[in-house]
Every structure is written in structure tokens, then in C-alpha cells.
Amino acid sequence: SQQGEEDPQALSIQEGENATMNCSYKTSINNLQWYRQNSGRGLVHLILIRSNEREKHSGRLRVTLDTSKKSSSLLITASRAADTASYFCATPSFQGGSEKLVFGKGTKLTVNP
Amino acid sequence: DAGVIQSPRHEVTEMGQEVTLRCKPISGHDYLFWYRQTMMRGLELLIYFNNNVPIDDSGMPEDRFSAKMPNASFSTLKIQPSEPRDSAVYFCASSLREREQYFGPGTRLTVT
Numbered sequence: 001s002q003q004g005e006e007d008p009q010a011l012s013i014q015e016g017e018n019a020t021m022n023c024s025y026k027t028s029i030n031n032l033q034w035y036r037q038n039s040g041r042g043l044v045h046l047i048l049i050r051s052n053e054r055e056k057h058s059g060r061l062r063v064t065l066d067t068s069k070k071s072s073s074l075l076i077t078a079s080r081a082a083d084t085a086s087y088f089c090a091t092p093s094f095q096g097g098s099e100k101l102v103f104g105k106g107t108k109l110t111v112n113p
Numbered sequence: 114d115a116g117v118i119q120s121p122r123h124e125v126t127e128m129g130q131e132v133t134l135r136c137k138p139i140s141g142h143d144y145l146f147w148y149r150q151t152m153m154r155g156l157e158l159l160i161y162f163n164n165n166v167p168i169d170d171s172g173m174p175e176d177r178f179s180a181k182m183p184n185a186s187f188s189t190l191k192i193q194p195s196e197p198r199d200s201a202v203y204f205c206a207s208s209l210r211e212r213e214q215y216f217g218p219g220t221r222l223t224v225t
Contacts, residue, residue: 042216
């Protein structure tokens with residue numbers, strides 16, 4: 001499967017610092033998505049980057065995609081305590097004639113006030 | 114829109130009992146997904162529907178699990194009989210034309 005693998009598994013930083021999370025995947029994709037999950041809640045879509053895009057911004061979020069290395073990174077700038085959550089990358093996978101999203105295990109980010 | 118609605122939010126049941134989880138997708142969305150999340154296995158796709166038709170149920174663990182979508186605004190995931198290893202958080206998500214998915218708050222299932 002084209003499961004994305006996030007790295008690191010856990011990250012702890014101080015408020016105001018930047019947080020970088022990485023995602024690697026196995027085969028060619030046409031897009032990659034990042035989601036956030038706060039404790040005890042459902043996932044929330046953050047950003048989608050297409051295979052012909054190298055970088056995308058949304059507020060304090062910056063996502064890069066390197067298709068040659070089959071990797072993506074999510075950068076959160078000027079982090080806040082409210083950014084504490086797990087972050088997942090998701091890649092489309094074609095199996096059995098259907099396409100579905102496959103999620104990685106996530107990076108657990110803790111932002112200390 | 115209220116977002117994806119799931120019920121119940123918490124369910125505690127004894128092994129062998131039937132469990133039914135419910136989901137109301139966002140109005141107008143044509144895809145509905147059921148996921149299961151555990152610490153050990155992460156987020157797993159169980160089944161998804163397009164226009165109320167099951168497209169891929171390869172993630173359904175075994176015959177004890179079944180899912181239906183009788184109309185565009187309602188879906189159920191049933192486990193019969195339930196087992197302790199089914200304990201997990203079950204999420205429903207919906208999307209429009211295979212774009213970003215909108216997740217419900219989840220149902221935390223505990224089978225004792």
C-alpha cells in the first residue's frame with residue numbers, strides 16, 4: 001500500500017518555536033493531504049498539495065512536496081499551545097479498482113507554554 | 114452545516130452483544146467512509162460508499178462487521194457479536210467527489 005510514514009513519532013517544543021514534521025510514501029501519487037487530530041476528536045483537514053506543486057501555504061502552515069524523494073513536510077511556524085495535536089499525512093491508494101486515502105501513524109506534537 | 118454527526122459518542126457493551134454505530138454525513142457529500150482507530154494499528158479504513166453504494170469493504174475485519182447506507186443522509190456500522198478486540202474509536206467521514214474528508218467526532222467503543 002502507499003502508506004505515508006510520519007517522522008518523528010513525537011515532537012515536543014516550546015511555544016513560539018517552529019515545528020517540522022515529515023512524511024514519506026512509497027509510490028507515485030497525484031496529491032498528498034495533511035490532517036490534524038486533537039485529543040478525543042476527529043481528524044481535521046489542513047491542506048492538500050498536488051503532485052505538480054512544490055510548496056503550499058495556509059496561515060502558519062507551510063507544506064512542501066518532493067516527488068523525487070517521495071516525501072512531504074509540514075512546517076508550523078510560531079507554534080502555540082493550541083497546536084498541540086497529532087498530525088497525519090494521507091496519500092491516495094489505488095487498490096482493487098478503487099481509490100482510498102491511506103493515513104500514516106501520525107506525529108504527536110506537544111507545544112509547551 | 115452541523116458537520117458529520119455520529120452516535121452514540123461512547124458505547125460500553127459486553128462481549129457477544131450487538132453494537133450499532135450511526136452516522137449522518139454532511140448534506141450534499143457523495144462519499145462516506147468508516148474508519149477504526151487504535152493505538153496499535155492507527156487509523157484503518159473499514160469501508161466506503163459512493164452515492165450510497167459500497168465501493169470497497171476490503172478493510173472490514175470479518176463477517177461480524179457489516180455496514181449499510183440506506184440513503185444519502187444515514188449510515189450504520191454493525192458489529193455482531195462484539196468482541197473485546199473490537200474496542201476502538203470508530204470514525205465516520207464524508208467528502209465531496211473524493212476531495213478532503215470531513216470527520217465526525219467518533220464513537221468510543223469498549224467491549225468488556
